[in-house]
Amino acid sequence: MSTIIHFLQKFLNITIFDVFILFLLSFISYIINLAIKYPNNGVGTNYRKDLPGPKGVPIFGNLFTFMFKKNTYIELKQEWANKYGSPYTFTIFKRRHVVSNDPQTIEYVFKTNFKNFKRDPAFIETFHDLIGDGITTVEGYMWKFQRKLISQQFQGRNFKDLAFASVIRQSEIMIDHLKKYADSGKLIDLKDLFFRFTIDTFGDLTFGIDFECLSNIDKKAKFVTSIEYAQAVSHERVLQPFRKLIEKYSKKGQRMHEACKYLDDYIYKIINSHRSNLKVEEKPVNNMLTLLMDAVDDNGKKFNDKELRDIILNLIIAGRDTTALALSWMMYEIMANQSIENLLLQEINSFLTAEKPILLYDDIKLFKYTTATFYETLRLYPIVPVNGRVCIKNDVLPNNIPIYAGEFVEYNLYIMGRDEKIWGDDAKQFNPKRFLNLKNDLKPNKFKFASFHTGSRACLGEQLATLEAVILAIML
Incomplete structure (x- = not known):
């Protein structure tokens, strides 16, 4: 210059x-x-006069609508879906979103032509400080390799025995806490308790770690507060085009760095401790951390500590947040619907009696209404309501809508769950019985009910999440 x-x-x-x-x-x-x-769309995006959608401002598109919205993110999306139907489109800075709330779109993007759609690079970049190159963000061979390893830990009788014992153990601690609060008449933050329950259960089952969230209920562990802060900042980054500059000179950026540094040190300490224990124990501990440390890829290479850190943190966050939030909504709906609670008690009391008060693993499949209540919760309150993929090469969706390279194909399970065309006239009602009339073991079409994701990226922890929710609901 x-x-x-x-x-x-x-x-x-x-x-x-x-x-x-x-x-x-x-x-x-x-x-x-x-x-x-770019008169009303984001810079670098195609002008799509063939699709309806909210008008944006030059260069930035609809970015400011999201940044300064009066309602919530989901409410804004629902308002647009009601106004423009499906599909509709909008732009945020350099990315065009095409929203198609249609099971056929989900099937096409995540199964039929899965290879032509990839993870959103913007998502990977904004969350990279926290989750790195774990299974949530990686693609290609590394994703397949991680998924194959992790799936081994969530299958077979060994998993069932370990998971059942772990969930029962942590559920009993939960019940003890609730009894104490009930006896004292004090209020309790039930959602916070569920978060403590899921992270302790997951840590116990997969890594043999006690995060001490339930045993030390009067305060939050720094590990947990660091995760929560890093997640909050990562989510805010999505709508901050100049966030790198802002974070570099702000207190928020400094706190984000400190939170990620603490998480790194914490996970590395777990890895080193586990590695030391493996050297002195005659019989190796059979858990996921041992499996990951012993794993060798096609080139004979093992995971280094950074790769182990990323995988572990991905699994902890996924194992904690999703089920805890689902349990929170489930209990909300049960407490708001006396008839639902009555039917749950009727089912539970028909299988657990004074003569048989203890729950066994093989009994879980008998509790169909309890399981249906969990599924109905996820239908109306999907934990990851908005999802999608970026198109690699020009394509055409099943509804004959062209998709151009670089555009983000998006769907919204929250809106789909309330769509009468998909779920019938009572779509907006909380009605677990809708799942009892299905032939396929309570499950509807997996592209219609995609709360556990679907296709090649289907949730590996679905079995564990269902087990946790059903067992805890029964014991409560």
Whole structure:
């Protein structure tokens, strides 16, 4: 820049002020040109007059609508779906979103032509500080390798025995806490208790770790508060195009760095401790951490500590958040619907009696209404309501809507769960019985009911999540 300025001053005989005005006029001309080229959509996006959608502002599209919205994110999306139908489109800065709340779209993107759709690079970049290159973000061979390993830990009789024992153990601690609060008449944050329950259960089952969230109920562990802060900042980044500059000089950025550093140190300490124990124990501990440490890829290479850290943190967050939130909504609906609670008690009391008060693993499948209540919760309150993939090459969706390379194909399970065309006239009602009339073991079409995701990326922890929710509901 200094060379250019020197050249302009020497050969054109103009002042620094003249140079500044020249560059300012050039910059303004450039912005005007972009505004003309992208009159109501984000810079670099295709103009889609073939699809309805909210009008945006030049260059930034609908970014400011999200940043300064008066209602919640889900409410805004629902308002647009009601107004424009499906599919509709909007843009956020450099990305066009095409929203198609249709089971056929989910099947096409996540199964039929899965190879032509990839993870959103913006998601990977904004969450990378927290979850790194774990199974949530990686693609290709590394994703397949991690998924294959992790799936081994969630299958077979060994998992069933370990999971059942772990869930029962942590559920009993939960019940003890609730009894104490009931006896004292004090209020309790039930959602917070569910979060403590799921993280302790997952840590116990998969890594042999006690996070001490239930045993130390009067305060939150720093490990947990660090996760929660890093998650909150990562979510905020989605709507901050200049977040790198902002975080570099802000207290929030410093706190984010400190939270991630603490998580790194905590996980590395777990890895090193486990590795030391494996060296001295005659019989290796059979859990997921041992499996991951011993795993060798096709090139004979083992995971390094950074890769282990990413995988472990991905699993902990997934194992904690999703089931805890589902349990919270489930209990909310049970408490709001006396008839639902009566039917649950009727089913539970028909299998657990004074003569047989203890729950056994093989009994779980008998509790169909309890399981249906959990599924109905996820139908109306999906834990990951909005999902989608980025198109790699130009494509056409089943509804004959063209999708261009770089566009994000999105669906919204929250809206789909309330769609009468998909779920019938009572779609907005909480009615677990809808799952009891199905032939396929309570489950509807997996692209219609995609609360556990679907296709190649279907949730590996579905069995564990269902087990946790059903057992805890029965014991409560």
